[in-house]
Amino acid sequence: MSEATDTGPMLAADGRPLKQSLKRALRAQKLRALMLIAPLLLFVLITFIAPIADMLFRSVENQIVSQTLPRTAQALEDWDSTGGDMPPDDILAAFTYDLVAAAERKDHTRLGTRLNYEMTGISSLFRKTGRRVDDFGEIYRDQFVDLDPAWEKGETWVTLLGDPEWIDEYAAWKAAGGDNEAGAPLFRLKDGIAQVLPETSDAYAQFARIAQVENNDDPSGEEPWAPVYLALYRDLAQGGGIDVASLGLAESALVETTAKEVTRFEAVPLRSLYTDVEDDWADPEVWKTVKTFLPEYTPGYFLSAVDLQKTPDGISAKPENQQLYILLFERTLFMSLVIMGSCVLLGYPIAYLLSNLPMRTSNVLLILVLLPFWTSLLVRTSAWKVLLQQQGVINDVLVWAGIVADDARLVMINNQFGTIVAMTHILLPFMILPLYSVMKTIPPSYVRAAKSLGASNWTAFWRVYFPQSVPGIGAGCILVFILAIGYYITPELVGGTTGTFISNRIAYHISSSLNWGLAAALGTILLAVVLILYWLYDRLVGIDNVSLG
Known part of the structure; x- marks a missing residue:
C-alpha cells in the first residue's frame, strides 16, 4: 500500500490559497454592489429615513422649556403645586433671571408659543412680561x-x-x-x-x-x-x-x-412685580403648566393627537368642544376606504374592456385614461367645484330635467360627497393601470376553455377570470388607499368642514399654527395606522398575491 502524501492547500493562479482568493473575490463583489446602490441608498436615507426620524423626534421633543428656564426647572422640582398659590420669591427670582436672559435672546416668544399649546393665553403673558422683566430689580x-x-x-x-x-x-x-x-x-x-x-x-x-x-x-x-x-x-x-x-x-x-x-433697603415682593405686569401670573395653573412641561421629552403631543391632554393632575380627556382628532382619523379611514371601493367598482370594468379590446383600440382608450395626468391637479379639482356647486352644471341639468326642484338643489360640494367624487376621479387611473397590466397577462383561452366545458359567461368569469385578476385588485387597492389617506389638496378645496382629512390638519399645524410637535405626532400616528393596515392586509390576503403585471 502506498503512503498518502500531504500536498497542502489548493492554490489559485496567483499562488494564494484558493479559499482565501475566493473570499477576497466575494468581498470585492460585495463592495462593488454596495458602491452601485450607494447613491440610491443615500437618496433614500436623506429624503425618506431622515425626515421620518426627524418627525419622530419632534413628536416628543420638549427641550425649549428646560433649556430656556434652567434655573426655574431646578427651583420648581420641590414646589408643591397643590397649594393654590404662586411660587415663593426664591422660585420667582430664578424665573426672573431665566426670563430676562430669554428676552435678550428673543427666546421668550418661542417659549410662550410652546406653552400656549397647553394653556391658552400664556403666549401673550410671556411676550408682555418679556418687555418689562429687565426692569425687575x-x-x-x-x-x-x-x-x-x-x-x-x-x-x-x-x-x-x-x-x-x-x-x-x-x-x-x-x-x-x-x-x-x-x-x-x-x-x-x-x-x-x-x-x-x-x-x-x-x-x-x-x-x-x-x-x-x-x-x-x-x-x-x-x-x-x-x-x-x-x-x-x-x-x-x-x-x-x-x-x-x-x-x-x-x-x-x-x-x-x-x-x-x-x-x-426698601424691598418689593417679586409677586407684586409680576402681578403688576399681568394678573394672570397669580393663577397657579400657569405655574403648574410650566412645571408640567419642564421635562425635555413629553408625551403631550401624542396625547393631544388622540384628544387627551397632560395636566398637572395627570392625563385627562380634552373638553368635548376640543375633541377633534379621533373624529378626523375615523373620517380619513372611512373616506379612504370608500374612495378605494369606488375606484375598484369603476376601474375594474374599464380595465377589463381595455385588456380585451384589440391593441390599437385599447391603446387609444388607454391614452384617455392617462390624460388626467397631463392636467394640473388644481385644475381638475377646481373643475369639480364648478360641476358640483348648487348653481353648477349638474344641478342645472337636474333642474332642467325636472328631477329636483329649483329651490331644492342638491348640496354636493364642501362635504364628504364632494371629496369622494373628486378624489375618485383623481385616483381612478392608479386603480386602472395595475388592473390592466395584470388582466393583459391572463390568456383569453382560459375563459374559452371554461365555456367549451359548459360554463356560463358569468361562471367562466367568476371562477376562472376573476381569481387571476385579484393580484391587480390588491395592487390597485393598496396604491389608491395609501394615496387617499395622505391627500390634502383636494379635501381642502372641496371638503368644507365635513370632508377634510387628518392630513389637512397636519398641513395646518405645519404652515399656520406652527405647532410642529403636534403635526409630527399626527403624522407618526397616521404612519403607524398605515403600517398596521398593511400588516393586516399581508396577514389576510398576502402581499405576495399583489402584482403589477
Whole structure:
C-alpha cells in the first residue's frame, strides 16, 4: 500500500490559497454592489429615513422649556403645586433671571408659543412680561447706586466677579486690536465667588456672556441688568452674612459697607412685580403648566393627537368642544376606504374592456385614461367645484330635467360627497393601470376553455377570470388607499368642514399654527395606522398575491 502524501492547500493562479482568493473575490463583489446602490441608498436615507426620524423626534421633543428656564426647572422640582398659590420669591427670582436672559435672546416668544399649546393665553403673558422683566430689580439698582455710585460702573462688577486671568486675557486681546466682542475671550467667574455670591455671580455671568456674544459689547463698559441688582440684594440680605474676606481687599470694603446698609433697603415682593405686569401670573395653573412641561421629552403631543391632554393632575380627556382628532382619523379611514371601493367598482370594468379590446383600440382608450395626468391637479379639482356647486352644471341639468326642484338643489360640494367624487376621479387611473397590466397577462383561452366545458359567461368569469385578476385588485387597492389617506389638496378645496382629512390638519399645524410637535405626532400616528393596515392586509390576503403585471 502506498503512503498518502500531504500536498497542502489548493492554490489559485496567483499562488494564494484558493479559499482565501475566493473570499477576497466575494468581498470585492460585495463592495462593488454596495458602491452601485450607494447613491440610491443615500437618496433614500436623506429624503425618506431622515425626515421620518426627524418627525419622530419632534413628536416628543420638549427641550425649549428646560433649556430656556434652567434655573426655574431646578427651583420648581420641590414646589408643591397643590397649594393654590404662586411660587415663593426664591422660585420667582430664578424665573426672573431665566426670563430676562430669554428676552435678550428673543427666546421668550418661542417659549410662550410652546406653552400656549397647553394653556391658552400664556403666549401673550410671556411676550408682555418679556418687555418689562429687565426692569425687575430697578428699585434695588437705584438704592445701590445711591449708596455708592461705584455700583453703576461695569468695571466694578468685572473686578468683583471676573476671573483675574480672564481680565488679563481680555486686556491683552483689546491691546492686540480686538474690536469685535464675538472673538473675545468669554467671561469667566472668579474662583470661589459662586460660593460667596451665588445668585449674583450666576446672573451677572449670564449678563456678561450675552453682552459679549449677542450684543458685541464690552462687559466692563455696560451697566448690568436690573435683575442682577435684585440678585445682589438677595445675596447680601441673607441672614448668615457672607465671607467678604474671600473677595479681595478692594472689593471686600465695598461689599462689607453695602452689606451693612442693605438691610435698610426698601424691598418689593417679586409677586407684586409680576402681578403688576399681568394678573394672570397669580393663577397657579400657569405655574403648574410650566412645571408640567419642564421635562425635555413629553408625551403631550401624542396625547393631544388622540384628544387627551397632560395636566398637572395627570392625563385627562380634552373638553368635548376640543375633541377633534379621533373624529378626523375615523373620517380619513372611512373616506379612504370608500374612495378605494369606488375606484375598484369603476376601474375594474374599464380595465377589463381595455385588456380585451384589440391593441390599437385599447391603446387609444388607454391614452384617455392617462390624460388626467397631463392636467394640473388644481385644475381638475377646481373643475369639480364648478360641476358640483348648487348653481353648477349638474344641478342645472337636474333642474332642467325636472328631477329636483329649483329651490331644492342638491348640496354636493364642501362635504364628504364632494371629496369622494373628486378624489375618485383623481385616483381612478392608479386603480386602472395595475388592473390592466395584470388582466393583459391572463390568456383569453382560459375563459374559452371554461365555456367549451359548459360554463356560463358569468361562471367562466367568476371562477376562472376573476381569481387571476385579484393580484391587480390588491395592487390597485393598496396604491389608491395609501394615496387617499395622505391627500390634502383636494379635501381642502372641496371638503368644507365635513370632508377634510387628518392630513389637512397636519398641513395646518405645519404652515399656520406652527405647532410642529403636534403635526409630527399626527403624522407618526397616521404612519403607524398605515403600517398596521398593511400588516393586516399581508396577514389576510398576502402581499405576495399583489402584482403589477
